Amino acid sequence: MRKYVIIGAIGSGKGTQSGLLARDLDIVHISVGDIFRWHVKNHTKLGAQVRRIMAAGDLVGDDLAESVVRERLDQHDWNYGFVVDGFPRSRRQTEFFLESYDIDGVIHLDLPDEEVRRRVLGRRLCSRCGMDYNLIADRPTEEGRCDVCGGELVTREDDTEDALAGRLRDYHGKTDPILELFGRKEYVVTVDARPGIDEVQRTLREKLRLPLP
Numbered sequence: 001m002r003k004y005v006i007i008g009a010i011g012s013g014k015g016t017q018s019g020l021l022a023r024d025l026d027i028v029h030i031s032v033g034d035i036f037r038w039h040v041k042n043h044t045k046l047g048a049q050v051r052r053i054m055a056a057g058d059l060v061g062d063d064l065a066e067s068v069v070r071e072r073l074d075q076h077d078w079n080y081g082f083v084v085d086g087f088p089r090s091r092r093q094t095e096f097f098l099e100s101y102d103i104d105g106v107i108h109l110d111l112p113d114e115e116v117r118r119r120v121l122g123r124r125l126c127s128r129c130g131m132d133y134n135l136i137a138d139r140p141t142e143e144g145r146c147d148v149c150g151g152e153l154v155t156r157e158d159d160t161e162d163a164l165a166g167r168l169r170d171y172h173g174k175t176d177p178i179l180e181l182f183g184r185k186e187y188v189v190t191v192d193a194r195p196g197i198d199e200v201q202r203t204l205r206e207k208l209r210l211p212l213p
């Protein structure tokens, strides 16, 4: 049984790296943000409670976030373990997690703010079909046009310099104490998130003493 938490700033590759880990180790990838998005999309009662908060880019209350995580993990469909992405995001959530679950490691994907800025500000989205592009790694063939449907590529509303500076400040303010709390229990492995996807995954496995991909 392997139980992990993954922490990293936006654009650090959390989703990609946990997806690879989950696929190869046959563990379940639990993204708390995805669970909330599912509720919003499907108009559930919970969705109605969190819709506005999420749209404003704020954090949902600890009680709600904790109950979503508890409920998800209570399903016990994770025979070989799990990797939780997007939780904990506050001191209280961390304490809840430490009290409730025995975890094997916290993966901290470390990306300098400068690189977060470069990655996030380079993101583009097709206004017609929603396909994602990145002007650094994943450029469209024709500038400003979607390869799939020819739609116009636009910047996401919250991917602006100002919004990003606020999100980064918020991220460090909340994450540093979480890492410190986990670190006291010697759970944290910090991985440099700057190299390519495969190299980051390899380093992460080495540090967690897992079989290499």
Ligand code: AMP
Pocket: 032, 033, 034, 036, 053, 054, 057, 058, 059, 060, 061, 062, 065, 085, 086, 087, 088, 089, 093
């Ligand atoms: P994410 O995709 O992880 O960025 O999450 C999207 C949104 O879901 C966040 O902006 C929050 O509104 C909410 N959310 C996700 N995880 C948490 C959490 N652990 N605590 C509170 N709110 C959360």
